[in-house]
Amino acid sequence: xxLSFFFREAIRxxxxxxxxxxAAIVTVMIAVFILxxxxxxxxxxxxxVNQEKSRLDISVYVADAATDAQVTSLQGSITNLHSQGLVKxxxxxxxxxxxxxxxxxxxxxxxxxxxxxxxxxxxxDIIPNDPAKDAQIAAALRGNPAIDTTMQGQGxxxxxxxxxxxxxxxxxxQYTGFVLILILLIAAVxxxxxxxxxxxxARRREVEVMRLVGATxxxxxxxxxxxxxxxxxIGAIASVFALYLAKVFIVEPWIxxxxxxxxxxxxxxxxxxxxxxxxxxxxxxVGAFGSGVTLRRFLxx
Amino acid sequence: xxxxxxxxxxxxEESRPPERPTRDPERRIDRRSLLRAGDGPMVIxxxxxxxxxxxxxxxxxxxxxxxxxxxxxxxxxxGSGKSTFIRLLIKELDASEGTVTVGGRDxxxxxxxxxxxxxxxxxxxxxxxKLLPGRNIYENVAYALEVTGDAPRAIRRKVPEILSxxxxxxxxxxxxxxxxxxxxxxxxxARAFVNHPRLLIADEPTGNLDPDTSIGIMQxxxxxxxxxxxxxxxxxxxxxxxxxxxxxxxLENGRLVRDERKxxxxxxxx
Numbered sequence: 049x050x051l052s053f054f055f056r057e058a059i060r061x062x063x064x065x066x067x068x069x070x071a072a073i074v075t076v077m078i079a080v081f082i083l084x085x086x087x088x089x090x091x092x093x094x095x096x097v098n099q100e101k102s103r104l105d106i107s108v109y110v111a112d113a114a115t116d117a118q119v120t121s122l123q124g125s126i127t128n129l130h131s132q133g134l135v136k137x138x139x140x141x142x143x144x145x146x147x148x149x150x151x152x153x154x155x156x157x158x159x160x161x162x163x164x165x166x167x168x169x170x171x172x173d174i175i176p177n178d179p180a181k182d183a184q185i186a187a188a189l190r191g192n193p194a195i196d197t198t199m200q201g202q203g204x205x206x207x208x209x210x211x212x213x214x215x216x217x218x219x220x221x222q223y224t225g226f227v228l229i230l231i232l233l234i235a236a237v238x239x240x241x242x243x244x245x246x247x248x249x250a251r252r253r254e255v256e257v258m259r260l261v262g263a264t265x266x267x268x269x270x271x272x273x274x275x276x277x278x279x280x281x282i283g284a285i286a287s288v289f290a291l292y293l294a295k296v297f298i299v300e301p302w303i304x305x306x307x308x309x310x311x312x313x314x315x316x317x318x319x320x321x322x323x324x325x326x327x328x329x330x331x332x333x334v335g336a337f338g339s340g341v342t343l344r345r346f347l348x349x
Numbered sequence: 350x351x352x353x354x355x356x357x358x359x360x361x362e363e364s365r366p367p368e369r370p371t372r373d374p375e376r377r378i379d380r381r382s383l384l385r386a387g388d389g390p391m392v393i394x395x396x397x398x399x400x401x402x403x404x405x406x407x408x409x410x411x412x413x414x415x416x417x418x419x420x421x422x423x424x425x426x427x428g429s430g431k432s433t434f435i436r437l438l439i440k441e442l443d444a445s446e447g448t449v450t451v452g453g454r455d456x457x458x459x460x461x462x463x464x465x466x467x468x469x470x471x472x473x474x475x476x477x478x479k480l481l482p483g484r485n486i487y488e489n490v491a492y493a494l495e496v497t498g499d500a501p502r503a504i505r506r507k508v509p510e511i512l513s514x515x516x517x518x519x520x521x522x523x524x525x526x527x528x529x530x531x532x533x534x535x536x537x538x539a540r541a542f543v544n545h546p547r548l549l550i551a552d553e554p555t556g557n558l559d560p561d562t563s564i565g566i567m568q569x570x571x572x573x574x575x576x577x578x579x580x581x582x583x584x585x586x587x588x589x590x591x592x593x594x595x596x597x598x599x600l601e602n603g604r605l606v607r608d609e610r611k612x613x614x615x616x617x618x619x
Contacts (some may be wrong), residue, residue, distance in 0.1 A: 053495055063482045113393045217539065260439070262469035263496040264462075 056277060057271035065247055069279055072243040073211065076283025076335060077290075079236035080327050083293045086232060087326070090225045092317040097218040106174040106206040107180055108189060111196035112143075125189055126172055133187055138174040169196055179215060181204040233330075240338035244276060248339070248346055255346050265347045272339045278303035280335020284328040291327075295320060353617035359516065361429075379500040383463060384452025384470040384547050391417045391548055392438065397447035399433050407433035411445070414588060415581065417547070420574045422590050423583040424614055427471065434600065435552045438581070439471055442463050449554040452547060454574040469497050472541030474570075477554035478533045480525040480540075487521040488540075490540045497544065507543055515539040515569060531562035542573055551572060551582040555589065589615040 062069045088221050108126075110119060129135045141149070146168035176182055186204045189195070194205035248255070258268050318326075392415040399407035408430045416422050423431050436442045437449050440456050450454045452470060459467060473479075480489050487508055494504045512518050515535045518529055525533055534554055540550055551570060555563035574580045584590065590597060591613045600606035607616065 050498070061481070103617045131569075192570055207373075253479075254481055254483075257481055258492070258496070259465070260468065260473050260479060261493045264465045267496060 054270040054274055061271060061275055062278060068243065068247040068250065071282040072240060072279040074140065074282050075239050075243050076331050078289040079239060080284045080331050081290055082124055083232055083300040084323060084327050088317045088323060090229065092222055093167060095316050097221060099234065100214055104116035106176060106185055106204060108172040108174065109203045110194050111197040114194040114313040121194045121285065122172065122194040126174060129185055129188060134177060134181060136175045138172050141171050143168055153304045169199060171229055185299045190193060237338055240334055241342050244339040245342045248343055249273065252346055267322040268347065269343050271338060272343050273336050275336035276339030277332045280331040281328055284331025288324045289325055292320065312329060356506065367411055369614065381388065383454060389453060390414045391452060393450040395448045397437065397444045399437065399442060399470055400445045406603045411605045413598060413604040413605060413608060415579060417579055418577050420580045420585045420595045422595055422597045423581060423600065424585060424590060424597055426585065429600040431600055435550055435583055438550055439468055439473060446512060446609060452516050469544060472549040472552040473544040474537050474541050475552045476556035478537045480536055482525060485524055486517060486536050489525065489536055490543050493540045493543055511539045511543045530558050531565060534558065534566050538569055544579065547584040548550045548579045551580065555584065555586050560588065
């Protein structure tokens with residue numbers, strides 16, 4: 049019963065201050081739109097970095113001619129490095145498994161049917177504990193007769209400079225991305241708080257009268273908070289709609305034109321549905337918070 | 350008066366006083382307002398001084414007592430301390446020294462979050478009416494009841510009642526600025542009285558009105574006083590005070606200079 053009164057009060061105040069309400073809605077809309085483009089981009093880059101990171105393993109190619117004893121001794125050396133703490137884990141990939149893996153990464157598998165036989169070597173795929181120490185691991189294994197030295201990197205393949213660069217980029221993206229999201233959120237709250245302050249300032253006489261007839265602070269505050277939530281949610285819904293249009297007409301065509309059709313990408317980002325829910329919640333929260341906090345100043349008796 | 354004001358509540362200082370049937374009249378409290386319903390004085394000022402900043406005196410050592418059911422004029426020139434007196438009564442200000450007691454409550458000890466409940470028991474009328482501009486007359490009066498959490502049905506019953514009592518029955522869907530000054534002041538009085546407060550404070554209620562309209566407002570306040578409500582009215586309308594011959598409390602530079610029953614605005618020369 050009280051709630052319906054507060055709701056009516058909120059609607060009344062939105063209607064009687066159309067200009068300011070529209071300003072608040074547009075502010076939320078812009079802030080949420082920026083947030084809505086930033087969050088998926090950030091998660092996309094994050095996911096891409098993680099995928100690249102997981103590729104930072106060392107491949108040790110085993111020569112087709114290597115004897116079982118030679119392979120066992122190579123495996124022994126790797127186990128040795130594992131017990132020294134340099135190697136996190138390793139797997140043996142047979143020729144057959146290597147072919148399977150290639151198949152799964154190709155979207156057009158008919159190409160493979162053209163091969164007369166399996167050209168792929170067997171290998172040990174080593175995941176290092178610290179990608180920065182790849183060179184040390186490689187040096188320790190070099191010279192083992194099981195290694196196929198005709199392969200890339202003389203049989204031990206890892207990307208030394210790429211590894212280091214990628215690692216520092218990953219860190220940079222993680223930290224700056226987090227800071228940027230934080231700054232954006234704070235900016236949004238301040239902007240909305242400011243707009244709502246305008247609305248409350250315009251009605252400070254009204255608040256004064258309410259206090260004189262014995263309204264408690266929360267009695268005065270609720271309609272403003274509900275008003276903030278309504279404006280926040282409307283603004284967020286509007287920007288979700290705008291984001292949806294951007295996704296369908298700009299982002300998706302662009303991705304389709306620029307992705308290599310031969311490979312499938314495992315890089316992913318947040319789904320649009322969950323993004324929409326997060327943004328609308330954020331809009332409502334920011335609106336409620338903005339008006340609730342701003343009103344404090346006017347409620348000091 | 351309505352039957353629900355007969356409900357007795359324990360007047361403890363806690364946020365929600367437990368409901369307890371007690372027959373001790375001194376312990377009774379108005380259900381909505383915190384004001385104790387007793388026969389003692391409604392307002393007591395004891396050595397009240399109010400300083401603004403370090404050297405400006407609003408009130409200077411004022412002691413006065415107003416009984417329940419009295420009608421009191423508070424007179425004096427601008428800056429004599431009338432407004433300070435009024436604002437102390439509704440705890441818009443706190444006394445620098447001395448104690449202000451309203452309805453048996455020491456306002457100095459009243460916690461800030463209890464102030465709204467104090468104000469529900471005190472009707473306030475101001476020179477500038479202080480109506481809510483975007484709401485019509487009905488809504489303005491109803492707001493004072495919404496605040497106390499009155500049931501919608503009770504609100505629908507009480508508001509038309511008070512509007513016809515104040516002669517505004519046909520104006521209920523008008524906005525404040527569509528009414529004349531006198532009518533707006535009637536709305537403000539209707540709002541102040543709709544809760545049937547035991548104390549009604551009027552700060553220069555006729556200050557913006559012409560003499561004929563002022564008399565109408567005065568009569569309305571007098572009728573309210575006759576229902577048992579204590580009325581404290583600050584004014585510098587000499588004619589009105591002389592005509593009414595009520596108790597007069599005169600302030601000058603913050604000091605109480607005169608307190609007479611059945612008196613005129615100024616002392617009569619002997």
